[in-house]
Amino acid sequence: MTTCSSIRHHLNDALLMGYASGHLSEAFGLVVATHVTLCDDCRARLESLEALGGAVIESEQETPVSTEALARMMARLDVPVVAAPPIARRKSSLPAPVAAYVGGDLGSVKWRPVGGGVRQAILPTGSQATARLLHIPAGQAVPDHGHRGTELTLVLRGAFRDATDRFGPGDLEIADEDLSHKPVAEAGEDCICLAATDAPLRFLGIIPRLMQPLFRI
Amino acid sequence: MAAQETDWSAVMIAVRDGRDRTAFAALFGHFAPRLKSYLMKSGATPSKAEDCVQDVMATLWHKAAQFDPERAAVSTWIYTIARNRMIDMMRRERRPDPEAMPWDQDAEPDQAEVYAAAEEGRLLSAALADLPEKQRSLIQRAFYGDLSHSEIALETGLPLGTIKSRIRLALDRLRSKMTES
Numbered sequence: 480m481t482t483c484s485s486i487r488h489h490l491n492d493a494l495l496m497g498y499a500s501g502h503l504s505e506a507f508g509l510v511v512a513t514h515v516t517l518c519d520d521c522r523a524r525l526e527s528l529e530a531l532g533g534a535v536i537e538s539e540q541e542t543p544v545s546t547e548a549l550a551r552m553m554a555r556l557d558v559p560v561v562a563a564p565p566i567a568r569r570k571s572s573l574p575a576p577v578a579a580y581v582g583g584d585l586g587s588v589k590w591r592p593v594g595g596g597v598r599q600a601i602l603p604t605g606s607q608a609t610a611r612l613l614h615i616p617a618g619q620a621v622p623d624h625g626h627r628g629t630e631l632t633l634v635l636r637g638a639f640r641d642a643t644d645r646f647g648p649g650d651l652e653i654a655d656e657d658l659s660h661k662p663v664a665e666a667g668e669d670c671i672c673l674a675a676t677d678a679p680l681r682f683l684g685i686i687p688r689l690m691q692p693l694f695r696i
Numbered sequence: 697m698a699a700q701e702t703d704w705s706a707v708m709i710a711v712r713d714g715r716d717r718t719a720f721a722a723l724f725g726h727f728a729p730r731l732k733s734y735l736m737k738s739g740a741t742p743s744k745a746e747d748c749v750q751d752v753m754a755t756l757w758h759k760a761a762q763f764d765p766e767r768a769a770v771s772t773w774i775y776t777i778a779r780n781r782m783i784d785m786m787r788r789e790r791r792p793d794p795e796a797m798p799w800d801q802d803a804e805p806d807q808a809e810v811y812a813a814a815e816e817g818r819l820l821s822a823a824l825a826d827l828p829e830k831q832r833s834l835i836q837r838a839f840y841g842d843l844s845h846s847e848i849a850l851e852t853g854l855p856l857g858t859i860k861s862r863i864r865l866a867l868d869r870l871r872s873k874m875t876e877s
Contacts, residue, residue: 482871501779502841505789512792519871522794523863526768527856530820532779533771535839537821538832541729542736545746552724552753553717560758575795605789 483517483649490514490521491653494631499528506610506675509602510631510651512576513673517649573635577612577673580604585671588612597621608677615639615664615672622661628677630654632662637670639663702726704770705814712760723770724753731778737840738782748785752778764799766809767866769817797870809866816859823854 490511497503498511515522571578572585580602581588590598590612598614608628615621617637631653632639638647641660646652654660664670704726710719728749735745755777756763763773783791824832837843 496838499779500839500841501783505787505792509792512794515794519867520864522797523860523867525794526772526863527859529776530768530772530817530859531824531835531854531856532775532839533769533773533817534821534824535836536727536730536734536775536778537771537817538824538836539730539733542732542745544728544732544749548728548746548750549721549724552728552750553721555750555754556717556720556757560754576792579792605787 482519483647485647486518486520486649488644488646488650488652489518490524490651494653495521495525495528499525499532504607504675504677505604506602506608507631507677509576509580509604509610510633510673510675513574513635514633514649514651516574516576577602577635580610581612590614595619595622608675610673610675613670613672613674615662615670617664617669618666620661620663627656629656631675633673635671635673637668638665639670639672640665703814705765705810708756708760708763708770708773709765711757712763715760720753720757723756727771727774728753731774734778734839735782737836739786739841740782744785748778748781751781755781764805766805766813767799767863769814771817771821797867798874799870812862816855816862819855820859827853 494503494507494511498508503511511525515525571583573581578584581600588600590600593599596616596619600612602610602612604610612635613621613632615637621639631651632646633651634646634648636648638645638650639662640646641652641662643652643658643660645665646662652662702722704723707719707722710716711723731749731752732742732745735748736742740748752774756774763770780791783789824835827835834843
Protein backbone atom coordinates (compact mmCIF):
# COMPACT_ATOMS: atom_id res chain seq x y z
CA MET A 480 0.00 0.00 0.00
CA THR A 481 1.45 3.34 -0.91
CA THR A 482 1.15 6.20 1.53
CA CYS A 483 -0.71 9.43 0.88
CA SER A 484 1.67 12.37 0.89
CA SER A 485 -1.10 14.95 0.79
CA ILE A 486 -2.63 14.12 4.18
CA ARG A 487 -3.55 17.25 6.14
CA HIS A 488 -5.82 15.83 8.85
CA HIS A 489 -4.01 13.52 11.25
CA LEU A 490 -4.56 11.43 14.36
CA ASN A 491 -4.56 13.42 17.60
CA ASP A 492 -2.41 12.56 20.61
CA ALA A 493 -5.32 11.01 22.51
CA LEU A 494 -6.08 8.51 19.75
CA LEU A 495 -2.41 7.66 19.20
CA MET A 496 -1.88 7.26 22.92
CA GLY A 497 -5.01 5.12 23.21
CA TYR A 498 -3.73 2.86 20.46
CA ALA A 499 -0.12 2.80 21.71
CA SER A 500 -1.29 1.84 25.19
CA GLY A 501 -3.70 -0.82 23.93
CA HIS A 502 -6.83 0.82 25.28
CA LEU A 503 -8.81 1.78 22.20
CA SER A 504 -11.92 -0.10 21.16
CA GLU A 505 -11.43 -2.47 18.24
CA ALA A 506 -13.35 -0.21 15.82
CA PHE A 507 -11.29 2.89 16.71
CA GLY A 508 -8.14 0.77 16.64
CA LEU A 509 -8.99 -0.23 13.08
CA VAL A 510 -9.24 3.43 12.04
CA VAL A 511 -5.91 4.25 13.73
CA ALA A 512 -4.14 1.23 12.18
CA THR A 513 -5.49 2.19 8.76
CA HIS A 514 -4.46 5.85 9.01
CA VAL A 515 -0.98 4.76 10.18
CA THR A 516 -0.75 2.44 7.17
CA LEU A 517 -1.34 5.48 4.93
CA CYS A 518 0.60 8.10 6.90
CA ASP A 519 4.30 7.75 7.71
CA ASP A 520 4.22 10.80 9.92
CA CYS A 521 1.65 9.26 12.27
CA ARG A 522 3.50 5.92 12.06
CA ALA A 523 6.61 7.68 13.36
CA ARG A 524 4.57 9.39 16.11
CA LEU A 525 3.05 6.03 17.09
CA GLU A 526 6.43 4.31 17.24
CA SER A 527 7.84 7.10 19.41
CA LEU A 528 4.95 6.56 21.85
CA GLU A 529 5.74 2.84 21.84
CA ALA A 530 9.29 3.82 22.79
CA LEU A 531 7.72 5.73 25.69
CA GLY A 532 5.92 2.49 26.60
CA GLY A 533 9.35 0.86 26.71
CA ALA A 534 10.59 3.60 29.01
CA VAL A 535 7.54 3.06 31.25
CA ILE A 536 8.48 -0.64 31.53
CA GLU A 537 12.04 0.39 32.46
CA SER A 538 10.65 2.78 35.08
CA GLU A 539 8.62 0.08 36.85
CA GLN A 540 9.35 -1.13 40.34
CA GLU A 541 10.35 -4.78 40.35
CA THR A 542 7.60 -7.14 41.46
CA PRO A 543 9.33 -10.45 42.21
CA VAL A 544 8.28 -13.28 39.95
CA SER A 545 7.63 -16.68 41.55
CA THR A 546 10.68 -18.70 42.54
CA GLU A 547 10.20 -21.29 39.83
CA ALA A 548 9.50 -18.72 37.09
CA LEU A 549 12.98 -18.73 35.58
CA ALA A 550 13.21 -22.55 35.54
CA ARG A 551 9.73 -22.75 34.01
CA MET A 552 10.82 -20.18 31.43
CA MET A 553 14.05 -21.92 30.46
CA ALA A 554 12.24 -25.26 30.11
CA ARG A 555 9.80 -23.62 27.75
CA LEU A 556 12.49 -22.47 25.32
CA ASP A 557 12.84 -25.97 23.90
CA VAL A 558 9.13 -26.49 23.37
CA PRO A 559 8.66 -25.97 19.67
CA VAL A 560 6.05 -23.39 18.76
CA VAL A 561 3.67 -23.87 15.90
CA ALA A 562 4.39 -20.92 13.69
CA ALA A 563 1.30 -19.12 12.50
CA PRO A 564 1.03 -19.35 8.73
CA PRO A 565 2.49 -16.21 7.17
CA ILE A 566 -0.21 -13.75 6.21
CA ALA A 567 -0.33 -13.67 2.46
CA ARG A 568 0.31 -10.15 1.24
CA ARG A 569 -2.56 -9.60 -1.09
CA LYS A 570 -2.59 -6.81 -3.55
CA SER A 571 -5.73 -5.00 -2.58
CA SER A 572 -7.33 -1.71 -3.40
CA LEU A 573 -7.97 -1.42 0.34
CA PRO A 574 -5.35 -0.73 3.02
CA ALA A 575 -4.22 -3.98 4.67
CA PRO A 576 -6.04 -3.51 8.03
CA VAL A 577 -9.38 -2.91 6.26
CA ALA A 578 -8.78 -5.70 3.74
CA ALA A 579 -8.39 -8.09 6.71
CA TYR A 580 -11.90 -7.20 7.93
CA VAL A 581 -13.52 -7.22 4.52
CA GLY A 582 -11.82 -10.47 3.61
CA GLY A 583 -10.50 -9.14 0.34
CA ASP A 584 -10.97 -6.30 -2.05
CA LEU A 585 -13.47 -3.51 -2.48
CA GLY A 586 -15.31 -5.91 -4.76
CA SER A 587 -16.02 -8.27 -1.85
CA VAL A 588 -17.70 -5.61 0.31
CA LYS A 589 -21.33 -6.43 1.00
CA TRP A 590 -22.96 -3.01 0.68
CA ARG A 591 -26.40 -2.13 2.03
CA PRO A 592 -28.27 1.01 1.00
CA VAL A 593 -28.91 3.59 3.75
CA GLY A 594 -30.81 6.12 1.63
CA GLY A 595 -29.86 8.95 -0.70
CA GLY A 596 -27.69 6.62 -2.76
CA VAL A 597 -25.34 6.19 0.19
CA ARG A 598 -24.35 2.61 0.99
CA GLN A 599 -22.62 1.13 3.99
CA ALA A 600 -21.11 -2.11 5.23
CA ILE A 601 -20.76 -2.76 8.96
CA LEU A 602 -17.47 -4.43 9.79
CA PRO A 603 -17.39 -7.19 12.42
CA THR A 604 -15.73 -5.64 15.49
CA GLY A 605 -16.26 -5.78 19.24
CA SER A 606 -19.40 -4.00 20.43
CA GLN A 607 -17.78 -1.07 22.28
CA ALA A 608 -17.80 0.93 19.05
CA THR A 609 -18.96 0.33 15.51
CA ALA A 610 -16.87 0.42 12.34
CA ARG A 611 -18.30 0.60 8.86
CA LEU A 612 -17.38 1.40 5.30
CA LEU A 613 -19.35 4.16 3.63
CA HIS A 614 -19.83 4.58 -0.09
CA ILE A 615 -21.01 8.08 -0.99
CA PRO A 616 -21.74 8.67 -4.69
CA ALA A 617 -19.92 11.67 -6.20
CA GLY A 618 -21.77 14.87 -5.38
CA GLN A 619 -24.08 13.18 -2.84
CA ALA A 620 -24.48 14.08 0.82
CA VAL A 621 -24.59 11.84 3.86
CA PRO A 622 -27.75 12.77 5.81
CA ASP A 623 -27.16 15.58 8.31
CA HIS A 624 -26.28 14.05 11.65
CA GLY A 625 -24.85 14.72 15.05
CA HIS A 626 -23.46 12.14 17.44
CA ARG A 627 -23.49 11.38 21.11
CA GLY A 628 -19.87 10.25 21.23
CA THR A 629 -16.93 10.56 18.88
CA GLU A 630 -17.11 9.80 15.18
CA LEU A 631 -13.96 9.10 13.18
CA THR A 632 -14.14 9.30 9.39
CA LEU A 633 -11.11 8.27 7.34
CA VAL A 634 -11.19 8.83 3.59
CA LEU A 635 -9.96 5.82 1.61
CA ARG A 636 -10.88 7.07 -1.84
CA GLY A 637 -12.31 10.27 -3.32
CA ALA A 638 -12.95 13.23 -1.05
CA PHE A 639 -15.69 14.91 0.94
CA ARG A 640 -16.32 18.36 2.27
CA ASP A 641 -18.31 19.56 5.22
CA ALA A 642 -18.64 22.85 7.07
CA THR A 643 -15.19 22.39 8.60
CA ASP A 644 -12.92 21.53 5.64
CA ARG A 645 -12.09 19.24 2.71
CA PHE A 646 -11.01 15.67 3.44
CA GLY A 647 -9.08 13.69 0.81
CA PRO A 648 -7.45 10.24 0.77
CA GLY A 649 -5.84 9.41 4.11
CA ASP A 650 -7.40 12.41 5.86
CA LEU A 651 -9.13 11.73 9.16
CA GLU A 652 -12.01 13.78 10.53
CA ILE A 653 -12.47 13.57 14.29
CA ALA A 654 -15.97 14.76 15.15
CA ASP A 655 -17.19 15.06 18.70
CA GLU A 656 -20.63 15.73 20.10
CA ASP A 657 -20.72 19.43 19.20
CA LEU A 658 -20.25 18.87 15.49
CA SER A 659 -23.39 18.33 13.52
CA HIS A 660 -22.24 17.99 9.97
CA LYS A 661 -23.31 17.07 6.50
CA PRO A 662 -20.46 15.55 4.55
CA VAL A 663 -20.81 15.92 0.78
CA ALA A 664 -18.74 13.79 -1.61
CA GLU A 665 -16.87 15.87 -4.17
CA ALA A 666 -18.04 15.73 -7.75
CA GLY A 667 -16.11 13.48 -10.11
CA GLU A 668 -15.37 10.45 -7.93
CA ASP A 669 -17.36 8.39 -5.45
CA CYS A 670 -16.05 8.72 -1.92
CA ILE A 671 -15.26 5.65 0.17
CA CYS A 672 -14.65 6.13 3.89
CA LEU A 673 -13.92 4.02 6.91
CA ALA A 674 -15.95 5.39 9.80
CA ALA A 675 -16.17 4.47 13.47
CA THR A 676 -18.53 5.68 16.17
CA ASP A 677 -18.56 4.95 19.87
CA ALA A 678 -22.22 5.93 20.21
CA PRO A 679 -25.07 5.76 17.69
CA LEU A 680 -25.34 8.70 15.31
CA ARG A 681 -28.20 11.14 15.72
CA PHE A 682 -29.79 11.98 12.43
CA LEU A 683 -31.60 15.27 12.48
CA GLY A 684 -34.24 14.51 9.87
CA ILE A 685 -37.22 12.43 10.97
CA ILE A 686 -36.99 9.71 8.33
CA PRO A 687 -33.33 8.82 8.76
CA ARG A 688 -33.95 8.71 12.51
CA LEU A 689 -36.61 6.07 12.05
CA MET A 690 -34.20 4.10 9.93
CA GLN A 691 -31.44 4.18 12.48
CA PRO A 692 -32.10 1.02 14.48
CA LEU A 693 -32.51 -0.91 11.28
CA PHE A 694 -29.21 0.14 9.77
CA ARG A 695 -27.13 0.43 12.90
CA ILE A 696 -25.50 3.67 11.85
CA MET B 697 23.19 -2.40 40.20
CA ALA B 698 24.49 -1.29 36.82
CA ALA B 699 21.12 -1.60 35.08
CA GLN B 700 21.56 1.77 33.38
CA GLU B 701 24.83 0.73 31.76
CA THR B 702 23.74 -2.65 30.41
CA ASP B 703 23.45 -2.60 26.62
CA TRP B 704 20.27 -4.63 26.28
CA SER B 705 20.39 -4.41 22.49
CA ALA B 706 23.72 -6.28 22.52
CA VAL B 707 22.29 -8.86 24.93
CA MET B 708 19.25 -9.31 22.70
CA ILE B 709 21.47 -9.72 19.63
CA ALA B 710 23.32 -12.52 21.47
CA VAL B 711 19.92 -14.19 21.93
CA ARG B 712 18.93 -13.59 18.33
CA ASP B 713 22.15 -14.61 16.59
CA GLY B 714 23.77 -16.97 19.11
CA ARG B 715 20.65 -18.44 20.78
CA ASP B 716 22.48 -17.52 23.98
CA ARG B 717 20.55 -18.84 27.03
CA THR B 718 22.63 -16.97 29.57
CA ALA B 719 21.88 -13.73 27.74
CA PHE B 720 18.20 -14.68 27.68
CA ALA B 721 18.21 -15.37 31.42
CA ALA B 722 19.74 -11.92 31.96
CA LEU B 723 16.94 -10.31 29.92
CA PHE B 724 14.40 -12.29 31.92
CA GLY B 725 16.01 -11.20 35.20
CA HIS B 726 15.79 -7.56 34.23
CA PHE B 727 12.47 -7.34 32.39
CA ALA B 728 10.25 -10.04 33.98
CA PRO B 729 9.75 -8.29 37.37
CA ARG B 730 9.15 -4.94 35.62
CA LEU B 731 6.70 -6.48 33.16
CA LYS B 732 4.88 -8.08 36.07
CA SER B 733 4.43 -4.67 37.71
CA TYR B 734 3.22 -3.10 34.46
CA LEU B 735 0.74 -5.94 33.86
CA MET B 736 -0.65 -5.85 37.40
CA LYS B 737 -1.08 -2.09 37.28
CA SER B 738 -2.89 -2.56 33.98
CA GLY B 739 -5.40 -4.79 35.74
CA ALA B 740 -3.99 -8.33 35.58
CA THR B 741 -4.12 -10.55 38.66
CA PRO B 742 -0.69 -11.68 39.95
CA SER B 743 -1.09 -15.15 38.45
CA LYS B 744 -2.34 -13.83 35.11
CA ALA B 745 0.52 -11.35 35.07
CA GLU B 746 2.96 -14.16 35.75
CA ASP B 747 1.55 -16.24 32.86
CA CYS B 748 1.63 -13.22 30.59
CA VAL B 749 5.29 -12.54 31.46
CA GLN B 750 6.10 -16.13 30.46
CA ASP B 751 4.28 -15.70 27.15
CA VAL B 752 5.97 -12.38 26.42
CA MET B 753 9.44 -13.68 27.16
CA ALA B 754 8.77 -16.87 25.17
CA THR B 755 7.82 -14.69 22.20
CA LEU B 756 11.06 -12.79 22.69
CA TRP B 757 12.99 -16.05 22.36
CA HIS B 758 11.03 -17.61 19.52
CA LYS B 759 10.65 -14.45 17.45
CA ALA B 760 14.12 -13.11 18.23
CA ALA B 761 14.82 -12.98 14.48
CA GLN B 762 12.32 -10.12 14.26
CA PHE B 763 14.29 -7.93 16.64
CA ASP B 764 15.78 -5.08 14.63
CA PRO B 765 18.09 -2.92 16.76
CA GLU B 766 18.10 -0.24 14.04
CA ARG B 767 14.44 0.37 14.59
CA ALA B 768 13.98 0.39 18.32
CA ALA B 769 15.41 -0.25 21.76
CA VAL B 770 14.78 -3.69 23.31
CA SER B 771 12.43 -2.14 25.87
CA THR B 772 10.26 -0.77 23.04
CA TRP B 773 10.03 -4.15 21.37
CA ILE B 774 9.24 -5.91 24.66
CA TYR B 775 6.62 -3.28 25.42
CA THR B 776 4.76 -3.88 22.14
CA ILE B 777 4.84 -7.66 22.63
CA ALA B 778 3.47 -7.26 26.18
CA ARG B 779 0.75 -4.81 25.14
CA ASN B 780 -0.39 -7.09 22.31
CA ARG B 781 -0.40 -10.16 24.54
CA MET B 782 -2.42 -8.29 27.13
CA ILE B 783 -5.04 -7.20 24.60
CA ASP B 784 -5.32 -10.79 23.37
CA MET B 785 -5.67 -12.15 26.93
CA MET B 786 -8.04 -9.59 28.39
CA ARG B 787 -10.18 -8.47 25.51
CA ARG B 788 -10.56 -11.44 23.19
CA GLU B 789 -11.12 -9.08 20.29
CA ARG B 790 -9.17 -8.80 17.11
CA ARG B 791 -6.32 -6.35 17.29
CA PRO B 792 -5.98 -4.33 14.08
CA ASP B 793 -2.32 -3.76 13.16
CA PRO B 794 -0.94 -1.28 10.64
CA GLU B 795 0.49 -2.88 7.53
CA ALA B 796 4.00 -4.08 8.41
CA MET B 797 6.93 -2.34 6.74
CA PRO B 798 9.46 -4.55 4.91
CA TRP B 799 12.39 -3.36 7.03
CA ASP B 800 14.42 -6.54 6.73
CA GLN B 801 15.32 -5.80 3.08
CA ASP B 802 18.42 -4.21 4.50
CA ALA B 803 20.68 -7.12 5.49
CA GLU B 804 23.64 -5.13 6.81
CA PRO B 805 22.67 -3.17 9.93
CA ASP B 806 23.96 0.38 10.13
CA GLN B 807 25.87 0.57 13.43
CA ALA B 808 25.24 4.29 13.79
CA GLU B 809 21.48 3.63 13.56
CA VAL B 810 21.71 0.76 16.04
CA TYR B 811 23.54 3.02 18.47
CA ALA B 812 21.09 5.88 17.94
CA ALA B 813 18.03 3.73 18.65
CA ALA B 814 19.50 2.22 21.83
CA GLU B 815 20.78 5.59 23.03
CA GLU B 816 17.38 7.19 22.49
CA GLY B 817 15.83 4.46 24.61
CA ARG B 818 18.29 5.18 27.42
CA LEU B 819 17.79 8.95 27.20
CA LEU B 820 14.02 8.57 27.20
CA SER B 821 14.09 6.32 30.27
CA ALA B 822 16.40 8.78 32.04
CA ALA B 823 14.16 11.72 31.11
CA LEU B 824 11.08 9.88 32.38
CA ALA B 825 12.86 9.10 35.64
CA ASP B 826 13.80 12.79 36.01
CA LEU B 827 10.24 14.07 35.66
CA PRO B 828 8.45 15.34 38.73
CA GLU B 829 6.51 12.45 40.29
CA LYS B 830 3.13 13.94 39.36
CA GLN B 831 3.97 14.16 35.66
CA ARG B 832 5.59 10.75 35.52
CA SER B 833 2.61 9.16 37.18
CA LEU B 834 0.28 10.78 34.65
CA ILE B 835 2.22 9.17 31.78
CA GLN B 836 2.34 5.81 33.53
CA ARG B 837 -1.40 5.92 34.19
CA ALA B 838 -2.05 6.69 30.52
CA PHE B 839 -0.27 3.42 29.70
CA TYR B 840 -2.20 1.47 32.37
CA GLY B 841 -5.45 2.73 30.87
CA ASP B 842 -6.36 4.75 33.97
CA LEU B 843 -6.90 7.98 32.08
CA SER B 844 -10.10 8.06 30.11
CA HIS B 845 -10.22 9.94 26.84
CA SER B 846 -8.72 13.10 28.29
CA GLU B 847 -6.17 14.82 26.12
CA ILE B 848 -2.79 13.75 27.30
CA ALA B 849 -0.19 16.47 27.31
CA LEU B 850 2.88 14.94 25.71
CA GLU B 851 4.79 18.24 25.74
CA THR B 852 6.55 17.15 28.87
CA GLY B 853 10.13 17.84 27.88
CA LEU B 854 10.60 14.19 26.96
CA PRO B 855 12.76 13.70 23.84
CA LEU B 856 9.89 12.15 21.84
CA GLY B 857 10.43 14.56 18.94
CA THR B 858 13.96 13.26 18.37
CA ILE B 859 12.72 9.69 18.23
CA LYS B 860 9.89 10.61 15.90
CA SER B 861 12.27 12.43 13.54
CA ARG B 862 14.68 9.51 13.35
CA ILE B 863 11.89 7.04 12.58
CA ARG B 864 10.43 9.45 10.02
CA LEU B 865 13.78 9.68 8.20
CA ALA B 866 14.19 5.89 8.27
CA LEU B 867 10.69 5.53 6.77
CA ASP B 868 11.55 8.02 4.01
CA ARG B 869 14.68 6.04 3.15
CA LEU B 870 12.74 2.79 3.12
CA ARG B 871 10.00 4.27 0.91
CA SER B 872 12.49 5.52 -1.66
CA LYS B 873 14.18 2.10 -1.67
CA MET B 874 10.79 0.44 -2.18
CA THR B 875 9.98 2.59 -5.22
CA GLU B 876 13.44 1.94 -6.73
CA SER B 877 13.05 -1.83 -6.59
